[in-house]
Amino acid sequence: MPLLGALLAGTLFGLGLSVSGMSDPLRVIGFLDVTGAWDPTLLFVMGGALLVTWLGFRWVLQRPAPLFANSFAVPTLQALDRRLLLGSVLFGVGWGLAGFCPGPAVTALAAGVPDVLVFLAAMLAGMWCEAKLASLR
């Protein structure tokens, strides 16, 4: 059953990214390019997503447990540490360079363009490097 939950949620998520236009880097760069022909679409996407998620989480997290698992896995970290800030800066630079963040890049595989694989392979390599480096500390 958890696999069904993952498939359903993943499909909805991919559909949402496609419908919203966020799977196209042109729209994302249009939002990030504040001194150019600014495209505010991403704000509408964030607004719609935040409203539904906020309302939905308020309802779901009051329940004793999820339907297909024993407990909710929700982050508990509170500290604003250097890893959070430096990681977000590095992510932001990469996001600005390509107009791809992880979800849209995976969804964009649907276009069947090999360049997307270059980005995804590099992204996985970056994740692997971070894990190796973190395990050395």
Place this chain on the structure above:
Amino acid sequence: MTFSLSAALAGLAGGALIGAAAVTLMLLNGRIAGISGIAGGALLAEPGERLWRLVFLAGLVVGGLLYRLVAGDFPLHLQAGWPQLLVAGLLVGFGTRMGSGCTSGHGICGIARGSQRSLVATVTFIGTAMLTVWLLRQLGGS
């Protein structure tokens, strides 16, 4: 691609679908729909924790393919060549793991939970991305 009323409405509708996906994953599996965490876990988590993540990622592609089937087209205008995509991918992968999240995990799920960490992360990566695009424009790049 210019902004229009239809782009705003499609953005709202697509955003609501993304929210519905995040709520679905929390209601059914009790998990945060953070794509960088799910992708990283699909690669690095202990074996028993990988399959649902791979299935979720496959769902993302299925969602894209469904859209392509219905709309007849999947618009994709790449903004960078291979070398730039490579560097960007490395930074996105490394940075999202180090910072524990991306646009979905921090930007949507985290902010919706009222997490201060997620709000700070989101403001930081949006600001840095805007600065990066501005710098690229100054250099005359794409």
